[in-house]
Amino acid sequence: MELSLLDGPMGTELIRLGHPCTGPSWSAEPLLTAPEAVAAIHAAYARAGATLHTANTFRTQPHILGDGWIQSAKAAVALARGAVPAGHRVLGSMAPIGDCYRPNESPDRPGPQHEPLAQVLAEAGVDIILVETFPHPGEALAAARAALATGVPTWLSLTAGPNADLMSPTRLQRAAEQAGKAGVAVVLVNCIAASLIDPYVAALAEVGLPFGVYANAGDIAHGMGWGRGGAKEYAERAERWVERGASVVGGCCGTDPSHVAELRRALFD
Numbered sequence: 001m002e003l004s005l006l007d008g009p010m011g012t013e014l015i016r017l018g019h020p021c022t023g024p025s026w027s028a029e030p031l032l033t034a035p036e037a038v039a040a041i042h043a044a045y046a047r048a049g050a051t052l053h054t055a056n057t058f059r060t061q062p063h064i065l066g067d068g069w070i071q072s073a074k075a076a077v078a079l080a081r082g083a084v085p086a087g088h089r090v091l092g093s094m095a096p097i098g099d100c101y102r103p104n105e106s107p108d109r110p111g112p113q114h115e116p117l118a119q120v121l122a123e124a125g126v127d128i129i130l131v132e133t134f135p136h137p138g139e140a141l142a143a144a145r146a147a148l149a150t151g152v153p154t155w156l157s158l159t160a161g162p163n164a165d166l167m168s169p170t171r172l173q174r175a176a177e178q179a180g181k182a183g184v185a186v187v188l189v190n191c192i193a194a195s196l197i198d199p200y201v202a203a204l205a206e207v208g209l210p211f212g213v214y215a216n217a218g219d220i221a222h223g224m225g226w227g228r229g230g231a232k233e234y235a236e237r238a239e240r241w242v243e244r245g246a247s248v249v250g251g252c253c254g255t256d257p258s259h260v261a262e263l264r265r266a267l268f269d
Contacts (some may be wrong), residue, residue, distance in 0.1 A: 001210040002244065003267065006052040006250025008214075008259045008260050014041065016256065026150035028059040031072050035079060041084035049264030050250065050256040051088045054130055055080040055121075058093045062116055066212070070120055077124040091130040092121030092156070094143055100191065101161045103136035111142040115149070132157040133191050135166040137175035139183060148183045155212075155248075157188035161252075162216055164196040167212035169203035180209045188212035190252045194237050205244045212248025217255045231255075231262035238263055 009029035019030045019037050030038055038056050045053060059065070060073035073092075080090045097113050098105025107113060121129055129147040131154065134140035140158055147154040156179045160167040167175075176187040187209050189200045194215035204211040217234060238249050249267065251259045 001247040004052055004248050005050050005260065005264055006051035006212065006214055007042070007054060008151055008251035008255040009253050010038065010041060010054070010056045010058070012253045014038070017041075024059065024064045024194070026059045028055055028065060028072060028076075029269040030081075031056060031060070031076055035075065035154075038076070039079045040078050043111065045260055046084040046088060046151055048260035049268065050260050052091060052250070053080050053084050053088055053246070054091045054093050054132075055094070057117070057121065058095045058132070060099070060117065060163045061095070063097070065074065073117060073120045074124045077121065077126055081125075083134070089127040091128045092124065092126035093130060094118060094121070094131045094147060094153075096134050096136065096139055096143075100133040100135060100159065101166065103166055105141040106136040112145055114143040114146040116152050118143075118146040119197040121147075122152045126152060128152065129154045129217065130157065132156070132188070133159050135159050135161055137167070137171065137178070140175060141178055144179055144184050145182055149177065153181070153185050155186040155188060156184045157190045157212070157214070159189065159191040161198060162191065162193050164192050164200070172200055173203040173207060176204055176207045176209065179220075180207060184209075186210045186212055186248060188214065188248060190214045191216060193218060194262040196236055198240070201241050201244055201246065210247045210252070213238070214247050214250040214252045216253045217251065217259065231259040234259050235262040235266035239266055242267060
């Protein structure tokens with residue numbers, strides 16, 4: 001699989017630019033209050049060099065947004081599609097039902113709760129469904145199966161949380177292997193501080209599937225790994241991920257377009 005550049009985060013970038021992302025709705029709130037800011041962030045990542053763009057559907061879920069969730073999810077996809085060049089791929093994001101740092105909040109039967117968003121993302125025309133930031137392997141696989149049932153290519157990204165304490169590398173590896181058997185095309189790891197993610201990258205490299213990495217910018221001393229880690233240092237870490245075989249690289253919480261631009265320089269120029 002050819003190396004591809006994923007964009008960076010939406011939520012922490014909205015916050016950096018002055019748009020609140022609070023409560024369970026997180027980055028979905030600005031879809032109503034500041035859609036132009038969402039579009040501008042997508043465009044900024046495209047200018048920085050990203051060719052994979054994750055629509056702001058991370059929290060456009062029925063139990064979070066209520067009756068307007070379908071409209072918000074489709075609007076998020078449209079904003080991404082309209083802000084990036086033709087030929088770039090748009091990913092529809094699916095998140096855990098509960099908090100992505102609290103695997104104990106995963107429901108007993110998560111599959112049916114993930115099916116509605118998967119169907120809406122497929123109808124909205126995303127190129128890929130990205131099931132992302134899952135700390136609970138069982139829910140991650142249930143969500144991935146809901147996405148796969150739509151017929152849209154599906155990627156799965158697991159997390160051990162900013163402090164790398166929610167899942168061991170071995171457990172992540174086993175979940176990734178199960179995902180591959182289910183039909184997931186690419187397995188990834190995300191939302192772990194860049195200074196702590198290497199053991200998880202090594203574990204994914206042994207799975208035998210195409211894999212990707214998008215870490216948090218800083219270390220755990222800076223806001224759960226959301227710190228303003230330098231773009232050059234981040235890109236140097238990413239070079240090691242690619243040396244291990246990563247074919248998708250981007251940024252998670254605390255990174256911004258400058259990190260994506262440095263990734264492009266280091267990995268593609």
